[in-house]
Amino acid sequence: MLGLERGTVELVPHQEEWKHHYENEVAHLKAVAGERLLDFEHIGSTAIEGVPAKPIIDILAVVEDLEAVRDLIPAFEESGYEYRADDDVRGRLFFAKGPRTNRTHYLSLAERDSDFYDEKIAFREYLRAHPEVAEQYASIKRALAEKYPETREKYTAEKSDFIRDVLDRAMRT
Numbered sequence: 037m038l039g040l041e042r043g044t045v046e047l048v049p050h051q052e053e054w055k056h057h058y059e060n061e062v063a064h065l066k067a068v069a070g071e072r073l074l075d076f077e078h079i080g081s082t083a084i085e086g087v088p089a090k091p092i093i094d095i096l097a098v099v100e101d102l103e104a105v106r107d108l109i110p111a112f113e114e115s116g117y118e119y120r121a122d123d124d125v126r127g128r129l130f131f132a133k134g135p136r137t138n139r140t141h142y143l144s145l146a147e148r149d150s151d152f153y154d155e156k157i158a159f160r161e162y163l164r165a166h167p168e169v170a171e172q173y174a175s176i177k178r179a180l181a182e183k184y185p186e187t188r189e190k191y192t193a194e195k196s197d198f199i200r201d202v203l204d205r206a207m208r209t
Contacts, residue, residue: 037091039138045191047088047181054082057093061133061141065097068115069108073097073145079156080142084163087174088181094142096156102129102147117143127152155203162206169202 037048038057058078065073080094081087099105106129109119117131127150133141146152163170176198184191 038093039134039140040090040092042132042136042139043186043188045090045181045185045188047177048091049088050082050085051091054089054091054093057141058082058095061093061095064115065095065143068111069097069105072099072105072108074100075148077153077157077160079144079160081177083160084170086167087163087170088177092139092142094144096144096146096153098148098153099145100147102127102145102150105129105145108145112143117141125152154207158206159199159203162202162209173198173202 037051038054040046055078062076065076075098077083077096077098078094079096080092081089082091082093109129112131113119117133120130120132123130125144127146129145131143131145132139133143144152144156146156163173173195176195180191180194184194
């Protein structure tokens, strides 16, 4: 299963096929933007084995200069991504692929030395290295998904304290 309606929360067990979806989409993104995308990272829960996730592949594409790649927005839109200019996360350009009824991929463009990049990679790597913490995260996610299946904002907000705590530990190591 891949894809989920915008604003909803449905978790599925980790799927081995998510890695292949990620790899296929990276190949597509390289065809769209070429060498302007310097590197790629599979982020979010679909990148962490054993953690249930919303079935949306979360990709981080590294760019040299975030402002200098704004001219790529039309190319991404032509390839099926919606640019989310109202995104409130500093240090990235954000896109969602698929219709609002079935989002399949998230794409974040960020600079390698940005806080956004550092935090996404640190969080992912910490959970991969600490399975007991990953299981705590999975448990929190399951409970919140059950509580807020139609309200992704509340689901996300209520995970934030746990995420911040893990980030604090991850950034110290």
